[in-house]
Structures are given as structure tokens and as C-alpha cells.
Amino acid sequence: MKFNIALLAGDGIGPEVINEAVKVSDAIAKKFNHEINWMPALTGACAIDAVGVPYPDETHEICMKADAVLFGAIGHPKYDNDPKATVRPEQGLLLMRKKLGLFANVRPTFTFPSLIDNSPLKKERIEGTDLIFLRELTGGIYFGEKGRKDDGETAYDTCTYTRAEVQRLAKKGFELAMTRTKKLCCVDKANVMETSRLWRETVQAMERDYPEVTVSYEFVDAVAMRLVQWPNSYDVLITENLFGDILTDEASVISGSMGLMPSASVGEHTSLYEPIHGSYPQATGLNIANPLATVLSAAMMFEDAFGLKAEAAAIRAVVNKSLEQGIVTEDLAAKDSKTYKTSEVGDWLVANL
């Protein structure tokens, strides 16, 4: 098969980790007789520096033409802590999500047996954790009307959801639950928010179409607690944009494998695959960043965007092998053991595929 993949390396360590994912993807393509046409494009701080906007039209066109988008990370400290900055890298991210219609952010949290001791949680709490959040990504307070009144003394943000938006996301949740343990948790704040009440009543009405799925409804504050107490009690969780932002990040640290977590953003036009970690500016150019989350995001891309299960399995297998053999960057290395550079890990993966 032949694929066009938009390659958005972004800022900070983005280009370094993307580089390794490209090496591994090319090796897989060669092995399985596929052809990949990489289409690099600018986004984030590097796009602001180059052309003044964080998600240029040319980049959008490339993404729209692509069969999938592979994304690194964006963000640069020079744009932080300035509430009045008018152009920010994050705006590029939001614009991209909206323009590509990336409505469902798929965020798995699972454990690697060899890394379980890295977790801040006790082993017995975290063992067997294998959950997936579906975060709504193009609605809610992120995209509602916002602004100032009273000479800037009053600020407001609006959270809006339509029934159709909830249905679209919830449908993915029910379908995913059907392929797993048939447990679905709808996370909301229906005791306070009207949008949450719309979420809850919409999901309740969909239950009859999926009689095998057991649905629970939990408040976001309760989920924030139980994620730390009993993460392995969850399977598929669906939630709105802002709750998803907070809870998926919370979930990412419980496994001890945060540096390895991939994600997908499923869209109307195309889908995007990216590591969940940020641009880690302090490490830029040092060749020390862990590339595995990006490599595993490429595996998700092969499986979900192209339907190539064997290719994805081959990538996951070689990643597991590298972990078992300790071919890891400094963040994962056991005390006093050898650490490998970003590019060395990538080379090892390619050689051992």
C-alpha cells in the first residue's frame, strides 16, 4: 500500500522524537512492502517564527491531503506566562483540531510490566490498569464565545455542546466498549452544569442501542479521586473537552509510563497521532528525549488509520523488547545502568524489527 503522511514535528524535542518514529515507520514499510510519502509541514512556535502564525494554511492543506498526520509536540517558553500574548503556539493546536474536525481524542493508559515500579502508585493499585479515555476535542469551553466586559474587569467563557456532538463522541465510546469489556463510564458534572445534563441524557438515550454495554455515570470530581485509588476499575471513559484535558493528564502519570503513552485524535477528514508528552524545551537538541511514545503513536496510526494490525504489532513487539533489554533513554534507565541517546534507541528498534 501507499500512504501520504503529514509530518508535523513541531517544537522543542518534537523533531528529535519524530525523527525516530519516521525511521521505524520506514523500516516497517520496507519490511511489509508499503510506500510512505512523508509530507513535512510547520506548526507551533517554529511556524510563528517562520510565517507569523502557528497553523499556516499550507500546513492545513497538507494535512487535508494526507492519509494521516504524525505530530511531535508544540510549545516554547518564550510564549508562556504572558497572558496578553496575541499569538501563541497552542492556538495552532486548537485551530488544527477545529479545522481538521479532530473530535475524539483517544488516550489509552496502560502499564508496562517492566516499568511498573516507576509509578508513584503502589504496585497493587496499578497492576492490570488498561483504560481508554475518549475526550471530546472540538467543542466545549475551548471553542465557545469568550471575552471581557466592564472595561476588562469581567471575563467570561462559554461552554456549549449540541446533542449531535455528544452523540458522535458517545457512539465511538459505545463501539470501543463493545470491543473490550463492555464497560463505559460517562464523566460529567450533571449536578451543576447544563451541558453535563445534556451529555448524561444523550448517553442515557443511547444505552438502548447497545444493550450489552454497562454504562456508569460519575461526576468528574469523583473520577479524579478514583483514578488515583483504583485506576484498574475503569475501562472506557467518555467525557467533554476540559474534563478530558485534566483527567487524561492525571491518568497519564499513574502508570509510571507517561513518557511512553501514545494518543490519537480521530477526525472527520483525517486522523492525527501524537505522543502525549509536551515539547520539553529544556531537552531540545540534546538527543536525550524518549522517542517511544511517538514510535507507539506511529503503531496506533498503522493499526487505526491504515488497518494494518501486523505492522502495529511488530512495532509494539520491538518496543517491548527494547524495554526488556534496557535499551532506553535516561528517563527510564535503572540506576547506574547504561543509557542510550534518542537516536540510538531508534537505531536499535530499526535493527531489531
Add this chain to the structure above:
Amino acid sequence: MKFNIALLAGDGIGPEVINEAVKVSDAIAKKFNHEINWMPALTGACAIDAVGVPYPDETHEICMKADAVLFGAIGHPKYDNDPKATVRPEQGLLLMRKKLGLFANVRPTFTFPSLIDNSPLKKERIEGTDLIFLRELTGGIYFGEKGRKDDGETAYDTCTYTRAEVQRLAKKGFELAMTRTKKLCCVDKANVMETSRLWRETVQAMERDYPEVTVSYEFVDAVAMRLVQWPNSYDVLITENLFGDILTDEASVISGSMGLMPSASVGEHTSLYEPIHGSYPQATGLNIANPLATVLSAAMMFEDAFGLKAEAAAIRAVVNKSLEQGIVTEDLAAKDSKTYKTSEVGDWLVANL
């Protein structure tokens, strides 16, 4: 001294835990020569059952006359999971917060050495944790305009903040930081929300009035992560209502002492003291609920509302003694050791004051 204390026992286990806090408070009053006039009043599901509304006017009048309010818990399962219920116990809570002007919810998270092994987190992660959230409690999306459009197909909630609201809460945060390690963390989502940008710029402008305080600004998603990774890296945190709801609950489970955490809601007219746990309906009437969070809330009341430090210290000392000696309810009891009833714990505290 003589105090009028409004006593809002509420629902579920509320009356049982309140009962023990009253016993301990009365014993303290006797010992230190104070006089307490308890003024019981209805709130929550029991108020709906009795008079049709969850925060009756009579209750409000009693609270307004009181020097402090001691609160149990509210909520009853018959009102849950019904997004269309028109009267809900939680509405009483929100109305009470608004009418009493309870703008700052003070939520400490600390560890009890004897309970540290109950934490889902590893000991080395949690040791030394001693943080306080100040959650804004009368603004934000809880109280903004909300409703439906398009025949109910679109729902919206509005989050609003004024500069004055932010200043009032932040002032408390700076003042509290001055009495502790002079570290203040402002939690927001300034990369997305206009209200967060107002929060950040308002707090930034106040920094010059407190030159000794080191202020950090962190995004809510990052805080949700770091609370699990390094809770002891925080001291005082200030945040808006909804973020505070999620993060304070998350923080409450990390110490392993969730059943013991007290809280205060500081108001314009009077202040309210309550355990952070809920109404735990399944345990109602069984005399098994842990009364210590409510007893420690009474200690906060003696110290903060009445300025009586010795009285508060005496309560905390006897609570520590009960923990050390294992005079605890079943939730805290070591395996195979004797457990005590709610009222037995209270009796023991009174006898050992």
C-alpha cells in the same frame, strides 16, 4: 466566651458524625469555660422531604445569626442519576454558599504518620505533604447563566469572573502563604480560557504587594499530574471554583487519610466548617462512619472562627492519640484488630480530652 453555632447535620451519615463533633465540642467548651448554643437547622434531602426546598429560609436565618456553621454532609441516592430532577439537595449547598457569601473554600491535605500506609501512593511520594487549596466557591461556571437553545438540542454554561472576585480570593492566598513557606501556586488554564487570563493577570499584579511570596503559575492539567507525582512540592494553591472541585478531591485521596480531612468555607457573614467526605448513604444509621473529619472541622472552627488555638490544639491532640492507640472506625482499623463504632470513638475522645 459564648458562641452560637448553627448545626446543619444534613443527610446520610451527617447526623451521626455531627453528633460526635458536638460531644467533643461541648467537652472542650466545658474544659475551657465556654458556652455553646447549638442551633439545629435542616438542609439537603431531609429539608426537601420536610419543607420542599433544600436550603429553607429559616435555615438561612439561623446561619446568618450564628458565629459559625458546623455542617455534616448532604445528598441522597433518590436524587441521583436523574438529570431532569427539578429539586436537588446540591442546589441547597450552592444556594447556601451564595447566600452566605462563602467565597473561599479552605481545603488542607496533610498526612498522619500512623495512616501513611493507607495511601495509594508510595510512602516516599507522600511523606511531608502539607498543602492547602483555596478554592473560589461563589463564582465561575457554578453560578453563571446556563440553559438550552434550539429546542433543547444545545446546552450552555457560562463561566464568569470579575477582577474583584479574583482579588478577594487571591488576597487570602497571599496572606496564608505568608504564614507558611511563602510559596503560592495559581492554578488556571490561561492558554485557553479568558477567565483564567483574568485570574493570572490579577494575581500577577498583586505580587508586588507581597514581595516575599514566590508565585508560580501552572495549568490545571499539569497540576492534576504533579499532585500525584510530587504532592509535597506544593504549599498554598489558589484556583477557581470548578478546577478547585476537581483538584481538591484528587488531592484528598493522595494522603490516605481522606476520611479525616476537614475543611472550612470562609464567608462574608459567617464561616462554615465541614468534613470533605460525602453523605455515604449506604452507611446511614449503622454507627460505623468515621467521625474524625467532622471533629477536626470543629477544631478548625475553634481556631479560625473563634481564635481559640489551645482548644483546637487539644482536639487535634486527642484525635492523634486515638489514631495512635487504634481507637478507630472500621475504615481505618488494621486487619484483624478491634474496630470501634462512631459513637464509641466520640466517647473515647471526650473521655481522653
